[in-house]
Amino acid sequence: MTTVPEKDRLHAQITFAVEIDKLKRIIRRNLLMDGSRRENDAEHSWYVSMLAMVFAEHAPPGTDIQRVVAMLMVHDLVEIDAGDTFVHDAVAVAAQAEAERAAADRIFALLPADQAAGLRQLWEEFEARETPEARFARALDRFAPLLANHNTQGGTWPLFKVTADQVMRNVRLIEEGSPSLGAYAIDLVRRSVSMGYLPE
Amino acid sequence: MTTVPEKDRLHAQITFAVEIDKLKRIIRRNLLMDGSRRENDAEHSWYVSMLAMVFAEHAPPGTDIQRVVAMLMVHDLVEIDAGDTFVHDAVAVAAQAEAERAAADRIFALLPADQAAGLRQLWEEFEARETPEARFARALDRFAPLLANHNTQGGTWPLFKVTADQVMRNVRLIEEGSPSLGAYAIDLVRRSVSMGYLPE
Numbered sequence: 001m002t003t004v005p006e007k008d009r010l011h012a013q014i015t016f017a018v019e020i021d022k023l024k025r026i027i028r029r030n031l032l033m034d035g036s037r038r039e040n041d042a043e044h045s046w047y048v049s050m051l052a053m054v055f056a057e058h059a060p061p062g063t064d065i066q067r068v069v070a071m072l073m074v075h076d077l078v079e080i081d082a083g084d085t086f087v088h089d090a091v092a093v094a095a096q097a098e099a100e101r102a103a104a105d106r107i108f109a110l111l112p113a114d115q116a117a118g119l120r121q122l123w124e125e126f127e128a129r130e131t132p133e134a135r136f137a138r139a140l141d142r143f144a145p146l147l148a149n150h151n152t153q154g155g156t157w158p159l160f161k162v163t164a165d166q167v168m169r170n171v172r173l174i175e176e177g178s179p180s181l182g183a184y185a186i187d188l189v190r191r192s193v194s195m196g197y198l199p200e
Numbered sequence: 201m202t203t204v205p206e207k208d209r210l211h212a213q214i215t216f217a218v219e220i221d222k223l224k225r226i227i228r229r230n231l232l233m234d235g236s237r238r239e240n241d242a243e244h245s246w247y248v249s250m251l252a253m254v255f256a257e258h259a260p261p262g263t264d265i266q267r268v269v270a271m272l273m274v275h276d277l278v279e280i281d282a283g284d285t286f287v288h289d290a291v292a293v294a295a296q297a298e299a300e301r302a303a304a305d306r307i308f309a310l311l312p313a314d315q316a317a318g319l320r321q322l323w324e325e326f327e328a329r330e331t332p333e334a335r336f337a338r339a340l341d342r343f344a345p346l347l348a349n350h351n352t353q354g355g356t357w358p359l360f361k362v363t364a365d366q367v368m369r370n371v372r373l374i375e376e377g378s379p380s381l382g383a384y385a386i387d388l389v390r391r392s393v394s395m396g397y398l399p400e
């Protein structure tokens with residue numbers, strides 16, 4: 001077995017650091033809370049990681065919140081190559097899986113092998129949605145744009161012709177990760193409908 | 201002692217979550233790595249938190265990296281009220297301290313008291329720069345814009361008339377938190393000077 005010299009490790013880490021800066025240029029569907037512009041993936045990743053700390057007590061007992069934070073930090077890195085997928089576009093969601101896997105193969109491999117494996121595992125865990133950590137992370141990933149759309153008079157819901165039924169299907173993913181945030185999300189959707197932000 | 205009802209806790213957490221969205225609108229001095237625009241505080245916070253994971257082995261042995269990540273996630277929240285301070289403007293840096301303290305008083309207090317105390321302590325620890333975690337966090341906070349400026353032919357260094365001497369003073373903060381990243385940073389500054397990105 002050969003050991004990678006320390007200088008090569010640092011060089012690989014720097015290459016990865018320069019590469020992931022691109023996440024700041026991947027634009028999402030939802031707006032900032034002041035409606036001024038659309039959000040990008042890097043600030044979204046920060047935001048949902050903060051929500052993991054803020055809403056920690058709404059995760060099932062025993063959930064490893066630091067793992068949730070790490071998962072949310074890396075969960076969108078594959079979009080550097082694969083782009084953002086609109087959650088309400090079922091065809092795009094299916095085609096996306098392959099593109100994201102290829103992106104993971106390329107991007108994580110920029111790191112030294114041991115680190116690449118660690119970050120890739122976080123991403124795979126997030127995608128598989130089998131652990132409480134992954135389900136809570138996914139809940140926050142869905143909760144954040146709901147909160148943004150509700151706080152911007154519907155935000156981009158009308159533009160993308162989103163209905164209450166579609167949003168309610170997303171709320172199921174919030175409930176799966178956090179019953180109390182799920183209940184609050186249902187309330188937000190109802191209020192959005194009654195305020196005319198979201199067609200029934 | 202009275203207990204805050206759960207519904208009030210959730211309400212306070214939602215209020216804080218809506219408030220911190222504003223960090224996405226605080227603009228920093230440095231550019232993205234492609235030079236397309238200036239970076240904002242939210243995407244910067246994500247970026248340096250990612251660097252903590254990527255460069256973990258460059259922290260002193262025993263450094264609690266998950267605490268470094270949490271610290272970096274919250275380290276700029278006070279700038280929602282106080283704005284970004286240019287590190288090379290000594291007068292502004294001094295005046296900033298009071299404004300940031302007032303901002304901390306307002307923003308963290310939106311959370312339930314136990315959570316407010318926890319996040320405030322992370323921020324105070326970052327500012328005090330006494331623990332290995334705070335020193336490593338600060339090193340990454342200084343390393344990121346150096347990397348961005350070097351990768352954008354000097355970025356905003358010429359615009360703000362920054363010299364190699366000033367950048368080298370910043371490199372001392374990187375060395376304090378991580379000798380190996382400090383050594384790499386010195387090399388980056390030298391290469392920036394020799395490439396004409398930075399006047400001596």
Ligand SMILES: [Ca+2]
Binds near residue numbers: 276284285
């Ligand atoms: Ca700052």
